[in-house]
Amino acid sequence: MLITIDTLRPDALGIIDASRDTPAIDALAESGRLFSSAVSPVPLTLPSHTSMLTGLLPVHHGVRDNGQTVPADAELLPVILKNSGFSTGAFVSGFPLQAMFGLDRGFDRYDDVMNEGDQGWVERRAEDTVKAASEWLQGQAGSQQPWFAWTHFYDPHDPYEPPREFWQPGPRGSYDGEVTYTDYWVGKLLETARAASGDRPLLIVLTADHGEALGEHEELTHGFFVYDSTMRVPLIISWPGRISPSRGTEPVQLIDLAATILDLLDLPPLARTDGRSLAQGLTGGELALHPALMETWLPWTYYGWAPLSAWLDGAWKLIDAPAMELYDVIKDPNEKSNLAEASPAVADRLGLDLGRMQASAGRVAETSSDDEAMQRLRSLGYVGVGAPVEVPPDDLADPKSRIAMRNTLQQGEALLRAQRYAQAAEIFADVLATDPDNRFANLRQGIAFLRLNRIEEATRVLKHAVEVEPHRAEARYALGDALMRSEAFPEAADQWAVLAELQPRRKEAWFNLATALEKSGQAEQADIAMQEYRRLETEEATSGSAGP
Numbered sequence: 001m002l003i004t005i006d007t008l009r010p011d012a013l014g015i016i017d018a019s020r021d022t023p024a025i026d027a028l029a030e031s032g033r034l035f036s037s038a039v040s041p042v043p044l045t046l047p048s049h050t051s052m053l054t055g056l057l058p059v060h061h062g063v064r065d066n067g068q069t070v071p072a073d074a075e076l077l078p079v080i081l082k083n084s085g086f087s088t089g090a091f092v093s094g095f096p097l098q099a100m101f102g103l104d105r106g107f108d109r110y111d112d113v114m115n116e117g118d119q120g121w122v123e124r125r126a127e128d129t130v131k132a133a134s135e136w137l138q139g140q141a142g143s144q145q146p147w148f149a150w151t152h153f154y155d156p157h158d159p160y161e162p163p164r165e166f167w168q169p170g171p172r173g174s175y176d177g178e179v180t181y182t183d184y185w186v187g188k189l190l191e192t193a194r195a196a197s198g199d200r201p202l203l204i205v206l207t208a209d210h211g212e213a214l215g216e217h218e219e220l221t222h223g224f225f226v227y228d229s230t231m232r233v234p235l236i237i238s239w240p241g242r243i244s245p246s247r248g249t250e251p252v253q254l255i256d257l258a259a260t261i262l263d264l265l266d267l268p269p270l271a272r273t274d275g276r277s278l279a280q281g282l283t284g285g286e287l288a289l290h291p292a293l294m295e296t297w298l299p300w301t302y303y304g305w306a307p308l309s310a311w312l313d314g315a316w317k318l319i320d321a322p323a324m325e326l327y328d329v330i331k332d333p334n335e336k337s338n339l340a341e342a343s344p345a346v347a348d349r350l351g352l353d354l355g356r357m358q359a360s361a362g363r364v365a366e367t368s369s370d371d372e373a374m375q376r377l378r379s380l381g382y383v384g385v386g387a388p389v390e391v392p393p394d395d396l397a398d399p400k401s402r403i404a405m406r407n408t409l410q411q412g413e414a415l416l417r418a419q420r421y422a423q424a425a426e427i428f429a430d431v432l433a434t435d436p437d438n439r440f441a442n443l444r445q446g447i448a449f450l451r452l453n454r455i456e457e458a459t460r461v462l463k464h465a466v467e468v469e470p471h472r473a474e475a476r477y478a479l480g481d482a483l484m485r486s487e488a489f490p491e492a493a494d495q496w497a498v499l500a501e502l503q504p505r506r507k508e509a510w511f512n513l514a515t516a517l518e519k520s521g522q523a524e525q526a527d528i529a530m531q532e533y534r535r536l537e538t539e540e541a542t543s544g545s546a547g548p
Contacts, residue, residue: 001193001204002150002261004052005182006045006094007157007222008208010036010234012179015247021168021180024187025236028206032238033282034247039292039312040210040254043222043230045096046070048209048254049103049152053077055258055273057293059358064297067473069503070102075271077258078106078148084267087140087147091133093124094154099540100505107150109136121417123154126185133189137196147196151189155182156212158221159417172214201241203264205257208233216334218403220410223298225399226310226319227335231294239264243282251312252278253292293357297392299399302440303406304468306396311354318350322398326350405431409440416444421451439469447478450485458482466495473502480512489519500532507536 011017015026016036041051042058050056050063053076058064061074070076082088089109097103097112104110111132114122133151140147155162155178162168162177166184170176186206194202213219216229223230235252237243237260255275262269263279274293281287292312299305310319312329318340319325326340326347340347399406412427428445431438442465449458462479469475480495496513503509514529 001202003186003206004152005156005208006154007210007212008179008233009211010232012176013234020176022183024183028204028238029236030245031240032236032243032245035235035250035252036247037232037249037251038207038235038254039251040231040233041293042295043210044298045094045209046101049097052254052257053103055255055270055275057255057274058295060274065301066096076106077261081148082106085146087145089136090150091129092152093129094157095122097152100503126153126155126182129153130185130189134192137192141196153182175214201239204238206236207254220407223296224406226294226296226308228329237282250287250289251292252287300392304437304439305399305402307392308399309354309358311350313350316346316350318347318354320354323400412444416448421448424448437468442468443472443475443478450478450482455482455485459486473499484516489516492516493520505536507533
């Protein structure tokens with residue numbers, strides 16, 4: 001049983017901070033090995049989970065951002081387990097992990113039904129996810145076939161809106177309340193999983209994809225920086241009778257999980273991995289610790305600013321930014337004292353190691369990984385944008401110098417989610433007055449105008465959003481929507497075709513492409529696009545995915 005809890009800080013757990021209320025997870029930690037300071041490779045949901053299930057760093061599997069597609073050549077843990085005779089089921093709760101992005105390979109059932117929010121904000125509450133997972137687990141009870149279940153919870157992710165009975169006191173009470181709510185349903189899930197396993201030992205791994213800054217280093221949420229507030233996560237590995245209970249602060253890594261699980265199950269290792277098996281260390285031997293590479297491309301892909309990377313080796317952590325940072329994370333765990341100038345030899349050594357790792361077969365995931373979908377696009381005469389997000393150039397703004405602007409943009413985003421569209425549009429306009437090419441502000445202002453039915457203004461802004469970032473699927477979707485509303489159907493078809501190339505398994509891209517082509521008087525081409533939509537519908541139904 002693999003349980004991943006989105007945006008879970010270590011200090012959100014009662015076993016680490018006694019003021020918190022997480023009895024189910026605490027009891028699980030007491031039953032196994034707790035690592036209170038494991039290292040995530042990236043503070044973004046899809047790239048981090050891809051690393052967990054492949055054992056590869058983002059620089060090697062290529063998924064650098066949410067919304068990309070997991071490469072078809074990536075070796076996934078569930079595929080190995082399925083081929084080894086396991087029944088496999090996944091139950092995910094946030095839009096970045098929907099089946100169309102490619103982590104469903106190897107699962108007999110990939111349940112991604114989400115019933116709250118809309119478009120890129122859609123999610124599923126813990127209670128509903130556990131109900132779906134429990135039904136599948138109960139179906140495994142009594143079977144002699146081994147099973148692998150992955151359950152993902154999204155609740156602690158922003159916005160923090162716990163049910164009233166789970167509210168917690170203090171300035172971070174709404175976040176902690178979401179964690180407490182999730183903990184309650186983790187407890188229910190574990191009851192069902194243990195019953196389904198019967199007398200067979202149940203290996204349970206619980207962790208997070210990344211943490212949450214909650215204002216540390218002026219970051220409100222996550223994804224923008226690579227400080228430990230978002231890069232350190234709890235990791236629990238419990239296997240009663242096989243792993244003795246203990247706890248430590250060793251910086252094991254999420255990329256170690258796939259290799260560890262296969263090793264513990266006596267299955268063949270991954271053909272290629274950046275991680276190392278922790279199995280020996282879990283059963284009395286020495287832990288296989290190794291330096292950690294961390295990164296975030298979000299400042300680049302969302303805003304056009306410099307991406308960040310970091311290298312952790314022992315006590316030293318180097319952050320490669322336009323203004324270099326170096327920290328002794330043992331003496332200075334909050335990363336307050338930058339030692340880059342005081343310790344240049346250390347900074348140089350870590351910088352060389354970081355550069356070597358980043359240069360080793362680095363890649364950006366091809367977004368177009370569905371051959372049949374691409375053949376249909378070519379038959380329609382569309383070439384599109386050609387796929388991967390481009391490698392960032394040099395001389396970009398340091399995210400540290402833009403944190404105030406980013407927080408302003410997040411305020412606008414919160415207003416957008418709250419359907420206060422006019423106020424959101426004003427905030428984005430203020431940013432665009434000083435940064436007219438800001439990718440996020442252009443896209444979100446365009447969406448605000450769409451919601452206000454100001455179609456002409458929306459079209460103008462969204463055309464610029466596509467110009468400054470042609471690979472942003474959300475911008476293509478929004479511009480296609482605006483053009484459809486203004487009945488510019490041939491232009492809209494162009495946008496839906498590009499969206500279909502960027503996200504080839506996104507059904508609504510093909511449906512909308514068919515609609516735009518039909519309204520443009522191109523009935524035969526519309527039928528080709530509709531065939532692809534129907535193929536995806538059938539594929540989803542037969543594979544067990546339950547997406548929108």
